[in-house]
Amino acid sequence: MIIAAAQNENLAEISNYLVYSAMAVYALAFFAHIAEWTFGSRSKVARTASALTQTEGDGKAGGESAALGATAKAGAGGGTSVLDRPKVVVRSAAGRRGDLPDGPGAAGEDEQGDKYGRMGLALTVLAALLHAAGVLTRALAVERAPWSNMYEFSTAFSLVAVVAYLGFVFAGKNARWIGLPLVATVLLDLGLAVTVLYTESTQLVPALQSYWLWIHVALAIICGALLYIGFVATILYLFRDRYETKLMKGGQPGAFATSVLERLPSSASLDKFAYRINAAVFPFWTFTIVAGAIWAGEAWGRYWGWDPKEVWSFITWVAYAGYLHARATAGWNGRKAAYLALGAFACYIFNYYGINIFVNGKHSYAGV
Template sequence: MNLAAAATNESLASISNMLIYSAMAVYTLAFLAHLAEWAFGSRSKVGRTAAALTATAPAPAKAPAARTAEQGGGTAVLERPKVVTRAANGKRDVPDGPGAAGGTEKGDLYGRIAISLTTLAFLIHLGGVLTRGLSVQRAPWGNMYEFSTTFGMVAVAAYLILLALRKNVRWIGLLLTATVLLDLGVAVTWLYTESSQLVPALHSYWLWIHVSCAIISGAFLYLGAVSTLLYLFRDRYESKLADPNGKQPGAFATSVMERLPAAASLDKFSYRVNATIFPLWTFTIIAGAIWAGEAWGRYWGWDSKEIWSFVTWVAYAAYLHARATVGWKGRKAAYLGLFAFLTYIFNYYVVNYFFSGLHSYSGI
């Protein structure tokens, strides 16, 4: 049978579109719930006394959680254990913030609602991706629209997996849901492509291997980039607290920044994520070269997509090397890490839009 001429199941394709739009609606509710979580948490006793806790002597590494009452009221407050961490610059000890989950009971309730809605949105999103693939009996990442929808789904899956492993990552939820909404909005507005069969060159088992690895790598690199960005804000906040003669952070900045882990914890998280996923990105490039050898008769031809994939690899290799060098820890390495992720985004959007080459299968 000629795969290029294979029929498309329009019913499943329509269901896929409906599920993607439904997922966007639920992600919107999850985003609003995360906003409520942070808003109510910022009014808590934890938020108002955070600057004092950070500037004074470190609390014990392990402390039992307890419930106290607001002064002048009966609102219950969740007191979280303070985990003391050596700051990224190595000059001071600061306690981890409680994460977005800290704060009043109402704030924590909204947080749990946000996670439940995010999980529901993910399941609907997963259904949309699967039905898209089933509609044409192939991998559901053959063009930019499908790559984008799958990328967002995998990013949410990575977040939920980390939560299931009891990692303190609820602070990612607000930015994650906002980013996934943006990703899906761009996909359905500008990148949408009707469900159809692919060009013959893409009918290969390497489509399942090479592109899926690229999506998984990008999703985890995104989580590392979010952590790196928040590290820069948190590190600046801690520097202000450590300078008694400088301008101290305002109440709003304090309430927001103290929802986050310490700068050193954010820095360590981003490094571990990037270091863990870097071998998979390396394999992605190798798999692409092997596929190119089978499809085009050469392993490497300096195609625009190949060049920028290699640029991304070099940028992350430089970042990891910088982290292993004492003089490049902290903010310098963070800037390099963000640059590396921007090369990944450039490779996806700009190269696919404005560069021509053998990889021009974006479908737009």
């Protein structure tokens, strides 16, 4: 028994070192993404302004002929790099918000920027592997699911967010723009985990010793990580939408706003991306609450007791249900829907941090 305890302590220490190593590599990935946004070409990203300044008289035929001409011209210069060729976007009509082209990504289709972006992506993959190893060795050390307290929940949460991002990227989605805000948030989350929220590896109280720990809490982590990516898309949508609105009114955004926001997908694409994620996650969040109620019935003899964690999980469910209902029935798209989505995610974050840290309840024994 003493030998086993010593082995578990060694595994827990190895887990800590792996998490610290992952943080160091995430920091390198963060600086690589900063370089990607900073040194990526600014001359190849002025698509939105040009699309908005075209007249309706150009129409579909004019847009298609110009696109075909650009294609032929690019093909004539056989020595041109693929990254330097203009991205041809054929639209049904120019000058309409829904027809605006997506940005090329953080690198701006520039070879130097793309080099830094690939470095950032490779470093993120390496950090994710170290991160996953840290979570796995923590599980081996405690001989249970590695998410029974806020430290473990935070490390698992950020890992799932990174894996989801990498999944979007390697699936061929235009998702490189998520890299910088994601890595910055992961660093913040892990920094809080290893300092403020750190908890020594211990065994569970009897109420938590259930297979529902693997189901209920794992689902909460997965849902939260995906909702976070939807939150990032919503925040960036608000900035991009404001930029497009200013252009449509004839305004001239600053050089920094142009060079950064032009690399993002269009506001319509960002809005659709966030909506699809939130809509896909909502049924799983519903099952998360149901699974928690079933577990509460087994552990405490009642399915619902108005515990603060239960209440705010339900409030979060209502907030996202209101967001989806508003979009589906009232036609709330754009900024109004975005504000509802931000409010819903704020409920999730308060349930995650606020309830666990500042409010006492049945879930308090999980520890900070």
